[in-house]
Amino acid sequence: MPRIESGDTRSRIIETARELFTTQTYRAASMRDIAERVGITKPSLYHHFRSKSEILASLVSPPIDQLEATIADAASRSSQAEIRQHVLGGCLDVILAHRETMTLLLRDASVYGDETTEVMSRMVAVVNRAIELLTGPDPDWRQRVRAAQAFAAATDPISHLADVPVDDLRAELLRGASAILDLEPIAASVRPQVP
Structure with missing residues (x-):
């Protein structure tokens, strides 16, 4: 399995968040939703971003x-x-x-x-x-x-x-x-x- 670069993961997180924020609203989208959609764990998400x-x-x-x-x-x-x-x-x-x-x-x-x-x-x-x-x-x-x-x-x-x-x-x-x-x-x- 190829290693995913940190910058690529960060970009995917931002793009996924944009999709979730626009379809669910900012408040309704959770960090868990974002992590699951990106395909990473919630702790991994917190490695890239401290908060929503x-x-x-x-x-x-x-x-x-x-x-x-x-x-x-x-x-x-x-x-x-x-x-x-x-x-x-x-x-x-x-x-x-x-x-x-x-x-x-x-x-x-x-x-x-x-x-x-x-x-x-x-x-x-x-x-x-x-x-x-x-x-x-x-x-x-x-x-x-x-x-x-x-x-x-x-x-x-x-x-x-x-x-x-x-x-x-x-x-x-x-x-x-x-x-x-x-x-x-x-x-x-x-x-x-x-x-």
Whole structure:
């Protein structure tokens, strides 16, 4: 029997956890469920991850890192129109690239708990910063409302529309978010570079 490399086992654990968290919810999936599905013992699982929240952090940190980098890149743009285009298009590209993981964050309230505070706080900070950049300088409360609506319109439907092809979904989400902000529609073919 070939020896399984530790990195491979770790990757299988993360992928299995993603499947279980999305089908059962984060709270309902147990470490035992994950270990059994991967085909290892529970003590072996604890050799790779100390807790379920550590598995979740390993699962969601890469897309959150990419969202943070996308937001930082957008903030460096010279015009408000470019900033908005990069916030909406860039964040949407990251979320679509990590569709299952982001659906978990958007639809499963059980991922928000005491043991996941740090990683979930990062996600909340990303959303707040994106909305802040969409509002522009010196916004009034109406502009802040529109920015929050636009960001939600561009991201929230992803978790409900898994059957829609990515390019079609991206184009429609950008069209809707642009309309909310009263912008010229952002061309779906324009794709900000995702760091």
